[in-house]
Amino acid sequence: MDLLEGLNPQQRQAVTAAPGPVLVLAGPGSGKTRVLTHRLAYLVRQLTAHPTEIMAVTFTNKAAREMTSRAATLLGGSMSAVSLGTFHALCARLLRREADGLPFTRTFVIFDEADQLALVRQALKTLDLDPRQVQPGKVHAAISAAKNELVEPEAFPASTYFGEITRRVYERYQRLLISNNALDFDDLLLWTVRLLRENADLRARYQRHYPHILVDEFQDTNTAQYELLRLLTAPQPDLFVVGDPDQSIYRWRGADYRNVLRFQEDFPTAEVILLEQNYRSTQTILDAAMAVIDRQPGRHRKQLFTDRGRGLRIVLHEAYDEADEAQFVVETIASLTATGEADPGDCTVMYRTNAQSRPLEEAFFKAGLPYRLVGAQRFYGRREIKDLIAYLRLIQNPDDQVSLLRILNTPPRGMGDKTIQVLLEAAERAGISPGRVLLDLARGDQAEYAGVFGGRAGAAMAGFGRNLAGWFEIAQSLPVAELIDRLIRDTGYQAYIDDGTEEGTERWENVEELHRAAIDFSEGALTAFLEQVALVSDQDTLSESLDAPTLLTLHAAKGLEFPVVFILGLDEGVFPHQRSFEDKEAMAEERRLFYVGITRTQDRLFLVRCFRRAQYGTSGVTDPSRFLQDIPADLTEGGQPGRQTREQASFERQTRWDSLSAAPSEPRYRAGMRVRHPTFGEGVIQETRLDRDDEIVTVEFEAAGPKRLSASLSRLEVLEG
DNA sequence: ATCACAATACTTTTT
DNA sequence: GTATTGTGAT
Numbered sequence: 229m230d231l232l233e234g235l236n237p238q239q240r241q242a243v244t245a246a247p248g249p250v251l252v253l254a255g256p257g258s259g260k261t262r263v264l265t266h267r268l269a270y271l272v273r274q275l276t277a278h279p280t281e282i283m284a285v286t287f288t289n290k291a292a293r294e295m296t297s298r299a300a301t302l303l304g305g306s307m308s309a310v311s312l313g314t315f316h317a318l319c320a321r322l323l324r325r326e327a328d329g330l331p332f333t334r335t336f337v338i339f340d341e342a343d344q345l346a347l348v349r350q351a352l353k354t355l356d357l358d359p360r361q362v363q364p365g366k367v368h369a370a371i372s373a374a375k376n377e378l379v380e381p382e383a384f385p386a387s388t389y390f391g392e393i394t395r396r397v398y399e400r401y402q403r404l405l406i407s408n409n410a411l412d413f414d415d416l417l418l419w420t421v422r423l424l425r426e427n428a429d430l431r432a433r434y435q436r437h438y439p440h441i442l443v444d445e446f447q448d449t450n451t452a453q454y455e456l457l458r459l460l461t462a463p464q465p466d467l468f469v470v471g472d473p474d475q476s477i478y479r480w481r482g483a484d485y486r487n488v489l490r491f492q493e494d495f496p497t498a499e500v501i502l503l504e505q506n507y508r509s510t511q512t513i514l515d516a517a518m519a520v521i522d523r524q525p526g527r528h529r530k531q532l533f534t535d536r537g538r539g540l541r542i543v544l545h546e547a548y549d550e551a552d553e554a555q556f557v558v559e560t561i562a563s564l565t566a567t568g569e570a571d572p573g574d575c576t577v578m579y580r581t582n583a584q585s586r587p588l589e590e591a592f593f594k595a596g597l598p599y600r601l602v603g604a605q606r607f608y609g610r611r612e613i614k615d616l617i618a619y620l621r622l623i624q625n626p627d628d629q630v631s632l633l634r635i636l637n638t639p640p641r642g643m644g645d646k647t648i649q650v651l652l653e654a655a656e657r658a659g660i661s662p663g664r665v666l667l668d669l670a671r672g673d674q675a676e677y678a679g680v681f682g683g684r685a686g687a688a689m690a691g692f693g694r695n696l697a698g699w700f701e702i703a704q705s706l707p708v709a710e711l712i713d714r715l716i717r718d719t720g721y722q723a724y725i726d727d728g729t730e731e732g733t734e735r736w737e738n739v740e741e742l743h744r745a746a747i748d749f750s751e752g753a754l755t756a757f758l759e760q761v762a763l764v765s766d767q768d769t770l771s772e773s774l775d776a777p778t779l780l781t782l783h784a785a786k787g788l789e790f791p792v793v794f795i796l797g798l799d800e801g802v803f804p805h806q807r808s809f810e811d812k813e814a815m816a817e818e819r820r821l822f823y824v825g826i827t828r829t830q831d832r833l834f835l836v837r838c839f840r841r842a843q844y845g846t847s848g849v850t851d852p853s854r855f856l857q858d859i860p861a862d863l864t865e866g867g868q869p870g871r872q873t874r875e876q877a878s879f880e881r882q883t884r885w886d887s888l889s890a891a892p893s894e895p896r897y898r899a900g901m902r903v904r905h906p907t908f909g910e911g912v913i914q915e916t917r918l919d920r921d922d923e924i925v926t927v928e929f930e931a932a933g934p935k936r937l938s939a940s941l942s943r944l945e946v947l948e949g
Numbered sequence: 950a951t952c953a954c955a956a957t958a959c960t961t962t963t964t
Numbered sequence: 965g966t967a968t969t970g971t972g973a974t
Contacts, residue, residue: 288964316964341963413964481963581961637950644950763964783962805961821962844959844965 231270231302235263242501243267247275247440247466249495251488253473255532256517256827257508257789260470264444265295267468268310269302271440279309283438283460286314287445288765291787295444311438315453317763319416324755326423326430331406335755337621338762339405339412342609343630344368347408351400362393370394371401375414376450376482378421407661409627417452424459431459439466445787446471446491450482454490465495474521474530477783477821479813506532508789508830510539512863516833517826520858524819542833542859544866549847550584550797553838554591557794560834561777562595564792570832572597573775574791578782578825580803582606584796585779592777596908596937602770602780608761612725612735613742617761619715620708623699624754626663633662639724641692647685666693667700695719708757709746782825793829795822798837798853822855835859897925901949908932910947 232240239259242252243266254260268284271277286292292312300307311318320338327334339347348364348371371394374384381402384395405411411419424431441461443449446469449457461467469491476485492498506514514532522529547553557577564570577588585601592599607613615638618631626632636651637643643651655662669686670693695718703711716722716739726736749757770778778790782803797803803822808814826833835856840849897903901913911929925944928934937944 314964416964477962478964480961583960640951642950646950765964781962802961807961817962842965846965 231266231273235259235266236505238501238503238505239263239266242503243270244274245468245499245501249465249491249498250468251446251491251495251498251500252468252470252503253488253500254470254503255472255506255530256475256824257506257534258503259507260472260503261291261295261444261787263503264442264468264470265298266302267442268295268299268307272303277440279307280311281438282440282442283311283318284442285318285444286312287448287787288768289314289317289760289763290765290768290770291444292317314763314765315449315456316413316416317759319420319456320759320763322420322434323411323416323423330419330423332409332411333625335409335625337408337410337625337628337631337758338416339408339410339630340608340762342614343410344372344412346630347401347404348397351397351404355396355400357393357397362390362397366390367394367397371398372412372414373482374398375412375418376452378418378452378455407627408629409625409661410630414452417450417456421452421455421459424456434460435462441465441467443467443469444471445475447473447476447485447488448478448483449487450484451487452482454484454487458494467495474524474527474820475786475824475827477786477817477824479817502530504530504532506534507536509534509827510536510831512539512541513826513829513831513833516542516859516863517823519860519863520819520826520855521823523858524816540832541865542835542863544856544859544864545834545836546852547836547838549838549840550587550842551591553796553836554587556836557588557796557834558591558595558597560794561792562597564832570792571775572777575777575794576785576788576790576792576828577777577779577794577796578785578828579779579796580782580805580821581797582781584802588779588796594937596905596935598774598776600771600774600776600778602778602784607738607741608764610735610738612739616712616715616721616739616742617758619699619719620711620754620758622663622696623703623711624758626667626696626700627661628663629661632666636692639719639721642688643685643692647689650685651689663696666690667697668693670694670697703754707746708749708754709743711754712743712746782821785828786824789828789830791830792832792834793825794834794836795825796836797841798835798856799841799850800853801850802841803853804855819855835864897944897946898949902947903927904945904947905929905935905937908935911935913949 232243235243239262242250242263252260252263254263264284268282271282272279284292284295286295292314296307296310296312299310313321323330323336324334327336345364345368348368352358352362352364352367370390374394381395381399384391384398386392386395405415424434438460441457443457448471457467471485471488473485473488476483479485492500509517511534514534518532521527545556547556561570561572561575564575565572579585579588582603585603589599589601608617615635618634621628621631622635633648636648651662651665655665658665666689669690672690699711699715699718702714706714721739722736725739726732746757749760770780782795795803804815804818808818837852837856838850840847895916897913897916899913899915902910903913904910905927908927908929909931911927911932913925914928914934915926926934926936927944
């Protein structure tokens with residue numbers, strides 16, 4: 229049976245378990261995704277399940293794609309019939325199909341974080357609450373937490389002042405979502421659960437339709453997701469879940485690793501299988517990981533073991549500041565690459581917060597080395613991208629008031645605050661959304677709004693309404709990419725965004741990037757495109773093609789593995805993060821996050837911290853992370869940052885400054901010089917200038933084109949001139 | 950109505 | 965130090 233080839237006895241036991249509730253508790257690097265994939269294939273091949281009868285839930289879209297292709301390889305055919313994706317994506321699909329009878333239509337849009345916040349602000353305003361006294365973010369977090377726990381507005385505990393406020397905002401917020409014909413992320417789960425709870429026929433239909441359900445990363449499911457699983461799998465569940473409570477890192481998003489315990493209570497007949505052998509890391513890495521996680525009270529210890537041998541020691545390094553930290557990374561990777569110990573693509577740099585990527589990017593840029601940055605948020609969060617998405621969403625769903633308000637006067641078209649206010653009031657009076665009012669005006673239905681709009685403003689709005697109606701029309705037949713073309717042309721968006729400055733050009737390039745993404749999106753349907761945009765995960769942006777180091781947050785690193793790992797910012801306040809200091813559970817989660825980070829490593833691990841670190845512009849001295857003290861000294865080499873005294877640190881700082889003052893005071897290179905670079909080959913210097921303590925050289929390389937390099941980081945060999 | 954500049958919070962992690 | 969919001973001038 230080739231489906232079981234290369235699997236160890238525990239893995240085989242899991243793959244071939246009898247249908248029914250199965251809980252696989254798997255340590256890091258134990259091949260749990262592999263088990264899941266083989267189980268999928270086993271269901272089809274051995275238990276003759278039809279692929280359409282399988283629903284598999286993964287944590288990211290990328291994981292879903294990977295599982296599809298791996299399972300397809302195993303089966304020697306297409307697995308596309310399997311319903312595979314994240315909880316959110318699967319729920320969105322179900323809701324679009326079954327929207328009849330619900331208070332929204334199947335063209336609903338999904339609101340992202342920023343839209344949700346805008347709605348909370350709006351709710352606060354209509355309730356006459358000052359956003360300065362009631363923080364919208366806090367209220368939104370509370371609402372989201374409630375939704376993840378399946379708590380309806382009426383049931384929201386209003387025992388405190390904040391609770392009372394939140395409850396009222398929650399009510400209002402839900403109504404606003406409906407009037408926008410929009411759902412937020414939590415709604416996707418909430419409405420699906422509601423629908424299945426209340427509609428027995430539908431529930432039975434889905435239970436029959438998906439007799440087999442598999443779930444990856446089960447420790448990161450929340451109450452709503454767990455309830456959903458229970459609803460979908462009764463009365464005779466074939467539910468196969470895989471997870472590791474030690475790797476639970478999404479508590480702040482409502483995830484509850486106690487779902488693992490709940491599972492065993494709710495399904496007492498569940499078969500429980502442990503996967504303990506690790507195929508990823510050296511024993512040194514595993515020993516360090518265990519030392520970190522074993523400090524966690526109240527957990528079931530497990531022994532991680534491998535037959536890979538001890539491997540190299542973990543390197544500890546203390547840098548002076550974040551620029552120095554980044555430079556250490558770049559230099560170390562450069563030297564590992566130069567000696568052939570690792571490929572650039574084998575290396576990965578992890579950090580606690582996204583903001584920490586900036587100094588890294590600068591260092592890589594200065595050294596003229598490419599890198600891969602994981603983070604979709606940042607692209608889709610850009611103003612110009614949000615604008616165009618708002619246009620698309622409005623076309624898909626004219627009731628989307630948040631998107632309408634965003635782009636009504638973007639680019640400026642003579643509809644200022646006053647005009648917008650009039651429009652909103654007219655919509656309120658007519659009992660329809662402002663988008664519909666515009667469409668009415670475009671059709672010439674002035675009667676109903678007679679005397680409401682002044683001549684100029686009325687004309688502007690009718691004009692925009694006609695545009696909107698026109699786009700609405702062509703959207704039915706045109707692929708998304710061409711629709712975007714039309715939008716840009718009709719609105720003069722390029723002229724608006726690209727003002728010739730460097731920033732303007734960059735913004736326009738982003739627009740082109742979105743356009744490319746739309747072209748690549750084969751399905752062509754607007755709804756599907758918008759859904760994908762709303763539900764992209766960070767990891768979805770990881771390109772496999774480039775052989776370059778990867779930069780990502782520790783959260784985004786979940787489920788991945790790399791030969792060489794750097795974990796940066798091991799300073800109190802950064803990692804563990806400041807916000808977790810008062811809350812024991814939050815601190816426990818930080819520790820698990822560190823555990824996740826360490827266990828991504830196959831061979832070499834570098835733990836780095838800074839002596840001083842800038843926050844809010846001013847920099848201050850930091851203390852080493854408490855986690856560093858938990859790594860046994862016999863596993864490490866390099867400094868003992870955890871035990872360094874302040875005097876030693878300040879002495880180091882002194883010597884640092886001395887060495888920096890030896891930096892060039894006049895250029896070492898001249899324009900016209902012929903140079904050679906180890907990576908880019910030969911080229912001619914175009915320009916050179918001094919930048920603080922460094923010299924920046926612009927070189928036109930024969931093969932690689934123009935590059936800007938830092939003289940101190942890149943070894944340029946002068947050939948002539 | 951629009952733009953330029955200034956003051957002001959603000960940074961955890963993400964579907 | 966930066967993104968966002970608010971204010972005042974055009």
